[in-house]
Amino acid sequence: MNNNTVFEFDSGNPGPSILIFGGIHGNEHCGVKAIKMFMKNLNSGRFTLLNGKVTFAFGNIPALEQNVRFIDKDMNRIFVDDNFDEFKGSSEYERVSFLKTLFEGKDAFLDLHSAKSPCLDFLISEEESLILASELSASFIVTGWKNFSEVAGDTENYALSKGLKALTYEAGQHDDMISVENSYSMILKFLSAHGIINYTFVKREAKVLNLKTLYLKTHKSDSIAPKIENFTFVKKDELLIDGDRQVRAPFDCYLVFPCDPNGIKIGETICFLAELI
Ligand SMILES: [Zn+2]
The missing domain is CATH 2.40.50.100 (RNA polymerase II/Efflux pump adaptor protein, barrel-sandwich hybrid domain)
Incomplete structure (x- = not known):
């Protein structure tokens, strides 16, 4: 099940260990496409990992194949440890059980998403990751989700609970090519901010x-x-x-x-x- 859906790259040098997800929602293909683009450029030598490690994983595989948000359970609401077993039997349970293991030993996490309607790209960040978010030149940074129980069980808060710095990126509208480009450039900026690759970009101040x-x-x-x-x-x-x-x-x-x-x-x-x- 995990063949060709989890990819690990090691620079061989010390440094941070990064985890990046795409396709936690199966109708949001931009993250998956951007990860594939980056891996192609890594394999062709266009980019070299300088320090640390990076792991990429695709999220809801059956939902991605069917181009639907989820099959039984919204994956981005079931990344929990408490009462996780109540989701047993759903199409998403085994996959989330596995994806949760990937957070171990990682320093920072990025989850790539897109939206139903056209919108500017933005980062979702809780207080502990705001400095990192401010280095990544998104148009907007939205903070304060933690106060709303409606959006619990997401990958970002799961990562935060494990001590990682964590951000969710909304890249734009699902089928807009710009969303793939935005996701791709966010991968580069995120890795560059951690010293994993060499990539220079124009620093822009986001509205928080x-x-x-x-x-x-x-x-x-x-x-x-x-x-x-x-x-x-x-x-x-x-x-x-x-x-x-x-x-x-x-x-x-x-x-x-x-x-x-x-x-x-x-x-x-x-x-x-x-x-x-
Ligand atoms: Zn999403």
Whole structure:
């Protein structure tokens, strides 16, 4: 099962040990494609590992083959140790059991994802990895996910719990070629920041956004008043949710992962609000 889905490269020199995943969600192929591109360039000698080691792994193999997010369980919600066995019997259980073993002895972790709708690339980072994130020239860095239980069980927080520095990268829209390019360049930047390869890039300061709150769909009539696009800026007191109830922005904020309330059920998340820090 792990043939051709886990790849380890060792420079032969001391240095950090890096772990990079692509395709934890099976409809997000950009990470897998970018990893393949990088390995091709490594094998052809275009890049040489200078220090340390890097391990690449593909995530949800059956879901990748079927181009679906997951088969039985969202893989990015079941990277847990406590009560992990409750996922036994799902298509994802054995694979996640194995992938969890790869974190052992590693120093830093990067997980490559993409999104349903077009959006600028961004890094997700908790406080302990913010300095690393700020070195990687993403457009945005979104922090503060830890405060939301809705998004627990993800690879990044699993890595953090094992003492690694860890980042999730959202590269753009699933099928956009730019997402593959973004993922590829994030691999290079991530490895370069750890001294694994030699790669120079333009340093750009990212906007750092701290997630403060989220809104659930509570009424059938709920609609989002501003443009439904990631990182749309909304001024304090501007109309945010319209319909039978009206909600105004509690502070100057950016929308994160907003979605059309028409397409979701009561109780599901309409959007997160983040504050610029
Ligand atoms: Zn994803």
